[in-house]
Amino acid sequence: MSQPSAWPLPSGSSRVVMPLELIELLAQHPLTRHLYPLAYGHYLAAQGHQVERQHHTDHLLIFCHQGRGHYRILTPQGPVTGTLEAGQLLLLPAGFPHSYQASATDPWSIYWAHYSGSSAASSMDFLGLSASTEAPRFVLTLQAWQSLLPIVTTLLNLQHQRWQRHNAVIAATLLQQLLAQLPQLAEQAQQHHGFDLLALERFMQDNSHRDLDLQDLAAVAGLSRYHFAKKFKTVTGTSPMRYFNELKIKLACRQLDTSTATVRAIAQNLGFDDPYYFSRLFKKVMGVAPSDYRDSHQPHSPHSQLHQSQP
Incomplete structure (x- = not known):
């Protein structure tokens, strides 16, 4: 075991x-x-x-x-x-x-x-x-x-x-x-929040290249910004924009793992015009800078394979 x-x-x-x-x-x-x-x-x-x-x-x-x-x-x-x-x-x-x-x-x-x-x-x-x-x-x-x-x-x-x-x-x-x-x-x-979270996640995924705001997401859910933000926080424990940004960071991790695109290019692909803001957000979510994350996860890196430890 x-x-x-x-x-x-x-x-x-x-x-x-x-x-x-x-x-x-x-x-x-x-x-x-x-x-x-x-x-x-x-x-x-x-x-x-x-x-x-x-x-x-x-x-x-x-x-x-x-x-x-x-x-x-x-x-x-x-x-x-x-x-x-x-x-x-x-x-x-x-x-x-x-x-x-x-x-x-x-x-x-x-x-x-x-x-x-x-x-x-x-x-x-x-x-x-x-x-x-x-x-x-x-x-x-x-x-x-x-x-x-x-x-x-x-x-x-x-x-x-x-x-x-x-x-x-x-x-x-x-x-x-x-x-x-x-x-x-x-x-x-699912019933409590009054909107389809999975459909909203798909919308976020499909529009991960855009700089969406709270009104954009509330419109998809068919709610006012206030009620949408309140219901969203109740269900997920976090705010809609934080959730969206963290989803972008997940996608950024995937690109860092599987592509050779620069950090700046990945930031732009995900709707971040300011690469420095993207790097700060990435480090806040993942605990390391994008470049350090890539260094530790690329296949050529000795740290890319997970090492068994005592969980």
């Missing part, structure tokens, strides 16, 4: 690794063999939390409830990069090299779980996510996620009891219950 990290736990955080003999039990038990936890935990204000894996053998859920972090996933279509905001869930499927880290300025607080089982691979389809399409999707936005806290608390509190067979089965059924409720919370998020 992909080992959880040895990142030093601050006060209030927890990390649970299931004993191997219980994992073997869960893999055979009729109530749990289709999906069961390998490890799980809760990291609070995880300053300095950073993980890289070249080999990922299980499935990993990361839910951010405060702060933010960044992720990078190597897919057959190319690298996928993004920012995980409060209220969003990231699913990293088995077999995909990846890295992720807490924001240096606003480090995330996260609940996480490594899991496996005969039905684990189908959990992406169950959650409406996909790793194999032309536009891979690894993130869900959840509405009213606080309703899951009683289940999460019960799951975490099992660590204070002696690990026995029945407690392991309870842990597995609690994780299954959590996963079962996620599509409903994601659907509520």
